[in-house]
Amino acid sequence: MDLSITVLVVDDFATMRRIVKNILRQLGFENIIEADDGTTALDALKKNKIDLIVSDWNMPKMTGLELLKTVRASDEYKDVPFLMVTAETQKQNVLDAVQAGVSNYVVKPFTAEQISDKLQKIYG
Amino acid sequence: MDVALINPFINATIKVLETMAQAEAEAGKPYLKKDNIAKGDVSGLIGITGETNGTISVTFDSGSILKIVSKMFGEEVTNLNSEVADAGGELTNMISGQARRNLEEEGKVFEAAIPSVVTGTNHQITHITEGPIIAIPFHTEGGSFTIEICLES
Numbered sequence: 001m002d003l004s005i006t007v008l009v010v011d012d013f014a015t016m017r018r019i020v021k022n023i024l025r026q027l028g029f030e031n032i033i034e035a036d037d038g039t040t041a042l043d044a045l046k047k048n049k050i051d052l053i054v055s056d057w058n059m060p061k062m063t064g065l066e067l068l069k070t071v072r073a074s075d076e077y078k079d080v081p082f083l084m085v086t087a088e089t090q091k092q093n094v095l096d097a098v099q100a101g102v103s104n105y106v107v108k109p110f111t112a113e114q115i116s117d118k119l120q121k122i123y124g
Numbered sequence: 125m126d127v128a129l130i131n132p133f134i135n136a137t138i139k140v141l142e143t144m145a146q147a148e149a150e151a152g153k154p155y156l157k158k159d160n161i162a163k164g165d166v167s168g169l170i171g172i173t174g175e176t177n178g179t180i181s182v183t184f185d186s187g188s189i190l191k192i193v194s195k196m197f198g199e200e201v202t203n204l205n206s207e208v209a210d211a212g213g214e215l216t217n218m219i220s221g222q223a224r225r226n227l228e229e230e231g232k233v234f235e236a237a238i239p240s241v242v243t244g245t246n247h248q249i250t251h252i253t254e255g256p257i258i259a260i261p262f263h264t265e266g267g268s269f270t271i272e273i274c275l276e277s
């Protein structure tokens with residue numbers, strides 16, 4: 001895994017961004033950008049070269065699923081790996097995310113090992 | 125009110141605190157709550173729909189939420205600021221998600237809205253639906269917190 005990549009962490013709660021960021025830093029990632037919902041995430045994608053998106057599902061204005069669909073439909077970002085971190089794990093939600101092209105899925109509550117495992121799977 | 129809904133919430137709460145904060149929580153005896161005054165300083169509130177409709181709230185006293193957030197962040201947090209309040213909302217979101225997962229295994233499917241946060245001593249919790257409010261008190265290292273479940277019967 002290339003630890004010099006730029007990771008975009010998207011969550012409407014500052015607490016969760018901080019926890020995810022802490023975990024990513026522990027894993028050795030240094031370049032981390034934050035956004036608080038799908039629309040600000042798209043702004044961040046326009047302004048920066050993002051290599052990995054780690055996004056919450058449940059957010060106001062634009063959800064993680066809508067963000068994922070927008071990313072996959074774009075020319076510039078369609079291949080960026082997208083890890084969804086969410087409390088929504090009903091079967092239909094999982095199917096919707098897989099169909100929309102999610103790279104992998106972490107269920108809240110999560111441990112640092114689970115995030116690490118999923119990233120290994122994406123990059124492995 | 126279906127008492128079978130209580131255990132999934134107790135189990136969810138214990139699991140969320142263990143996973144996110146390495147904190148042990150012990151459930152006390154559930155009771156019917158008669159008023160809408162919160163028993164604490166920070167409440168997360170979330171609406172759920174599906175099998176039946178209603179709201180779930182989790183109210184933390186300052187001691188419990190500060191300790192839990194300190195453990196989540198891996199650093200001592202002593203000030204009840206907006207980030208700590210946010211954490212109360214996110215914990216409520218996770219407890220509701222985990223409980224709904226437990227309930228889905230029993231064939232009861234619920235969906236949840238985005239959580240909101242209310243703070244202040246003796247703040248009010250407005251459950252959307254009319255119906256009995258079941259309260260479950262919990263004790264944890266730094267203090268106590270209470271989960272309230274209010275669902276249409």
Ligand SMILES: [Mg+2]
Nearest residue numbers: 012056058059
């Ligand atoms: Mg969220």
